Amino acid sequence: MDLRDTPEQAQFRARLRSWLAENMPSEAEPATMPARFHYIVAWQKKLYAGGWVALSWPREYGGQGLGPIEESILNQELGRAGAPAAASFTFLGRSVLTHGTEEQKRRYLPGFLSTEEIWCQGFSEPEAGSDLASLRTTAVLDDNGNFVINGQKLWTSRGSFADFCLVLARTGTPESRHRGISAIIVPMTTPGVSRRPLIMSNGDEEFAEVFFDDVVVPGENLLGELNGGWKVTQATLAYERGAADLGYLAKYERMLAEISGEATRRGLADDAATTEAVGRVLTHLETLRLHSQRRLSDRANGRPVGAETSIDKLTMTHTEQLLLHTALDVLGPSAVLGQGGWFKKYLYSRAASIYGGTSQIQRNVISGRLLGLKE
Amino acid sequence: MDFSLTDEQQMLAGAARALSADLFGEAVARLALADDRAAGEKGWAGLHAAGLTALLVPDEFGGGGGSVLDACVVLTELSAALAPVPYLTSAVAVPAALLALNAAIPGSGDALLRRVVDGEPLALVVDDQLRWPGTVGATSICLDWVPGRAALYVQDTSAVLRTDIDAVPGVDPLHPVGRLTGPSPLPPAADFAAGEAARRARATMRVASAAALTGCLEGAARLAWSYIATREQYGRPLASFQAIRHLAADLLVDLETCRSVSQGAAWTVDNEDVDSAERAAAIAKAWCGQAAVRSVETATQLLGGIGVTWESPAHLFLRNAHHFSAAYGDTRTLLRALGSEFINLRGKARHGSA
Secondary structure (H helix, E strand, C coil): CECCCCHHHHHHHHHHHHHHHHHCCCCCCCCCCCHHHHHHHHHHHHHHHHCCCCCCCCHHHCCCCCCHHHHHHHHHHHHHHCCCCCCCCCHHHHHHHHHCCHHHHHHHHHHHHHCCCCEEEECCECCECCCHHHCCCEEEECCCCEEEEEEEEEEEECCCCCCEEEEEEECCCCCCHHHHEEEEEEECCCCCEEEEEECCCCCCCCEEEEEEEEEEEEHHHEECCCCCHHHHHHHHHHHHHCHHHCCHHHHHHHHHHHHHHHHHHCCCCCCHHHHHHHHHHHHHHHHHHHHHHHHHHHHHCCCCCCCCHHHHHHHHHHHHHHHHHHHHHHHHHHHHCCCCHHHHHHHHHHHHHCCCCCHHHHHHHHHHHHCCCCC | CECCCCHHHHHHHHHHHHHHHHHCCHHHHHHHHCCCCHHHHHHHHHHHHCCCCCCCCCHHHCCCCCCHHHHHHHHHHHHHCCCCCCHHHHHHHHHHHHHHHHHHCCCCCHHHHHHHHCCCCCEEEEECCCCCCCCCCCEEEEECCCCCCCEEEEEECEEEEECCEEEECCCCCCCCEEEECCCCCCCECHHHHHCHHHHHHHHHHHHHHHHHHHHHHHHHHHHHHHHHHHCEECCEEHHHCHHHHHHHHHHHHHHHHHHHHHHHHHHHHHHCCHHHHHHHHHHHHHHHHHHHHHHHHHHHHHCHHHHCCCCCCHHHHHHHHHHHHHCCCCHHHHHHHHHHHHHHHHHHHHHHHC
């Protein structure tokens, strides 16, 4: 075990630090969508131009050919500098990287990573939330070898802004469940695609409903094998759940510092209940940090990413929800007055135990696939 | 950055696990519960023969010259097997305290370090809040004390072995306690207690407690997982019920995060500056203390009616979890100190700029 940087990693960190010193955004992150989305995309483009995106991805597809450790150094340094976190949706590209043909990888990944082309994930449906394998959107191969897609997707993050959607559709019989699902790349400008923003409880337009009405896309837009879409989703979801891939730690630590500032302003810096609550959040952050490092190290040592990320997701969820609860506790009754900036963040934290698989689904994965308990 | 245990550490863990299976387990813990210490003493002799009891003592004294992380790896395995041995005290805390004394006054801990190498189990005197080196005037409790055992007492800045000790009741039969009967004219010197060597020793004790708590959690979780896989109600195994499966999953979340934080903090204590070491150890102990108590309670719940009886080992794990959570800095005190430090460092800066 050695948690220090290697000389190469230290050099990388130093280079990143000086780049950040020069390139930090001068304006603060906007509080509301869609301004926030455009701000994040602009920052992501700047990072990409600087060579700081997709560090662990192969160079030929727009990555930097480095390792998972460098990815975590990036997250740490962004946090240290108080910079916005790197866009949290790169996990979606993993499915193209893992299951795409050479042609697909060359066509889609550079635009994906540079955020010149925004992607969204068309997985969940009104009747297929946690039970994803019951999805009803259909894709039928016509005589010309094209897919004709019909159905509706829901809770599609970035659905209002996206250029492409990775759609999971039924290509098998209605009863085929996870064996009859295919992953298909659908340009959002294709005739028959329509979208409607879905306003979240905090007032943000983060999600959309996406409708597919006789949408025709070429057969070559199939990602992975026909009826092999389930495997594609598993790869994506495992990455979505990993704490290390999402630059959340830095964001959490910044929020805890802000909460500490609020506590100080309110004369609570020496209040026992407050110090205990802040200390409790801090132990969560540091535990999550070390746990992520362990996962990254496993990955750097060649262990594939799998079901164990459900543990990471639960830990991350718990941390975020405790953090925002603590914020409201520190604010006291004033939390429900005024602009409600913290309350908005609190509302968003309630989604943490839903997106990327609910906390209950994560526990199903842990008990079945990690503990091997028979149902 | 590499988080993995070395091949040697993995072998050490494997050896400690195999040895624990031979020497300890529920039957031996039950004897301790009945105040029969013979099996525990035999186990300690076995650990000594395997070279594990002096792992932390430097080579020059004939010890193992190992790292804090090495000792933590062993401690996790021993705790999972409910070993009624003073490993945390005698193989970790006492050598750490003696090495701190040596740093203050060279040679002052040498004689006792050699006794540790010879396999003599020693208790450690802490204050009545179970803190080491303890507040002036409040020093009195002897951790891991049984009749006939001497306890290391830091008197001013020298190592003194105390034998004027009476047994006092405690909740954990695996780790009995005593109390000094005589006066302590010169408690630990304040500048020694606040010095870097003593702070590092205290961090070592805390991170070792975190490793022990991780083992305690693991032992209880394994018990519960195997129980629900075999016990049937309504004609099927308990593990087939989702309410049960979700509780079982929570145990693994706690266990894996405890492993991460305790091992990462042990490495930090071995390799980083004293401020980082102290912070990492406090965080690890606070996390593992909360997780162990919570998860052993969950495991007890999963064991159902049998879990709340004297004949189930569940209460032994629960007693152990509380004992280790309380010693060397209790959870609540650690959380408050950590929170206070963070607010002063980060919140005040925010306050100033606001």
